[in-house]
Amino acid sequence: MQTQMRGNAHVFGKNINTDYIISGKYKFKSTDMKDLSTHLMEDIRPGFHKEIKNGNFIVGGENFGMGSSREQAPLVIQAAGISAVLAKSFARIFFRNCINVGLPVIECDTSKIEEGDELFVDLEKGVVVNKTKGIEIKAVALPPVMVKILNDGGLAEHFKKYGGFNL
Numbered sequence: 001m002q003t004q005m006r007g008n009a010h011v012f013g014k015n016i017n018t019d020y021i022i023s024g025k026y027k028f029k030s031t032d033m034k035d036l037s038t039h040l041m042e043d044i045r046p047g048f049h050k051e052i053k054n055g056n057f058i059v060g061g062e063n064f065g066m067g068s069s070r071e072q073a074p075l076v077i078q079a080a081g082i083s084a085v086l087a088k089s090f091a092r093i094f095f096r097n098c099i100n101v102g103l104p105v106i107e108c109d110t111s112k113i114e115e116g117d118e119l120f121v122d123l124e125k126g127v128v129v130n131k132t133k134g135i136e137i138k139a140v141a142l143p144p145v146m147v148k149i150l151n152d153g154g155l156a157e158h159f160k161k162y163g164g165f166n167l
Helices: 031-039 072-079 092-101 143-153 155-162
Strands: 004-013 057-059 083-089 103-106 120-124 127-130 135-138
Touching: 004 031, 031 072, 072 092, 092 103, 092 143, 092 155, 143 155
Parallel strands: 004 057, 057 083, 083 103
Antiparallel strands: 004 120, 120 127, 127 135
């Protein structure tokens, strides 16, 4: 995983639930996350998957990822080519699922980020730079163990690498 990322923002509102991310109606139709990623956010932004370029960011408000505990939500985001999700706050289980699958989540004030803004994210420094607006936004730093899990590609890969949980 890269600790520094650059891409454009795709902005969504607050209380984005996992059914908005990937509708539950698809949970038994396919296990191919790349295929399912064509349905990412389709209920609130039809055709969204066509707007994404590898490395882009999803940006939300408060309580991003609320709802079910299905890991398909972060897996589909990842399969679509999104490098990280930024939000003012996250539902705890969604946050944990993102770390578990190796998808970076950045908690920060997203109110100064607009659709299409070019962002630079430095996970190690805990900073988001909105290059379009020329402003720096302080992010909540992830604990070192979470950074290590992300660097290993998620919790399963971390376990494979170390034969168990290794801080």
